[in-house]
Amino acid sequence: MDFAADISDDALDRRLGARLKAARLRAELTLDGLAKRTGVSRAMISRVERGESSPTAALLVRLGSGLGLSLSALLDESAGAGPLARRGDQAVWRDPASGYLRRNVSPYGTGSGFEIVEVVLPPGAQVELDSAAGSPALDQQIWVLDGALEVTLGETVHPLSTGDCLQMHLRGRIAYRNRSATPVRYAVILAARGGSLPDNAA
Template sequence: MEKLNDLDLDKRLGERIRRLRLAAGMTLDQLSERSGVSRAMISRVERGESSPTAALLDRICAGLGIFLSALFRDEDHGGPLVRRADQPVWADPASGYVRRNVSPAGTGSGVEIVEVEMPAGARVLLDAARSAHRLDQQVWVLAGEMVIMFGGAEHRLSAGDCLQMLLDGPIAYHNPGSVLARYAVVLTTPGRAPLEG
């Protein structure tokens, strides 16, 4: 997957986090307390001075009461069709995993599709507290293999396998193979509230 310029995307992510924080009426200190991320780090992310990892973004999103995929949606420029060239792509600087938001934004649909490429041997742990919201998610492995751990269980998936989970706690993704793994994540967020203020 071809990803956007890192600096440009870092600035856009930071601005989006700042807008969401302000729309929620939260100060940096309040978001820090709710997310477990230091005020200084949140400030650096909002200014686009840091390339945040997936784990850090996940904690900030949990503090904002949103899901990670919401950061990559452009609700202002949506419609029923989004061309591949216009789908937001982001790479986690820690693991090298690359995510593409496939679904069109701004449609009001509660279903989202994300395409992920996970390098061989890579791991991602999303451990933010999720007691305030739950997410129905299905992971469909398109190529390679994945190990997904959540709720105290380990699930080994090969190409063609699909795992459904109601995500309300930490989740770990691991590609134990020697080749790149590709998978699609289908997210359902029933009753999703508008994210923009």
């Protein structure tokens, strides 16, 4: 697993905050308006926008989906760079809460109808993601590349092993858990149910 480890957290926090604020202003939303839409407090949104807080994956997904932005759109530094995304140029981000490491594999901003993300989840770690209310359902597939992963969707728990692939229509909360003593690596493939991936994909 050759994911980059030398990520400048402070610089990334500031860039994420600036992108979130710009998106909120484009949507003509106040801090209170976004707080109401996403269920995230006004104070927390303000801290994130100022780069004073390191947002977790769960928080970014909720704020991004409330603004019509995918996590990839928030994290990618090379949006619209063309149809080829070389591994060394792919955006990488680590969730400060779980240590989950996420790589945007697909070139972003090409108008493609699907998106591929590579994730490494550390031993014993869990990530829970929940889109803002009203976000559209997505087709999502989880393909385990190496290790064992537990995926919980609603009340259903899916234990997955290397090579397994789980398809789902995703809306709302989903949890990923690594109960093993070694990292698990998996791919997430997202597509809009109507065939065109919207910007609020998680």
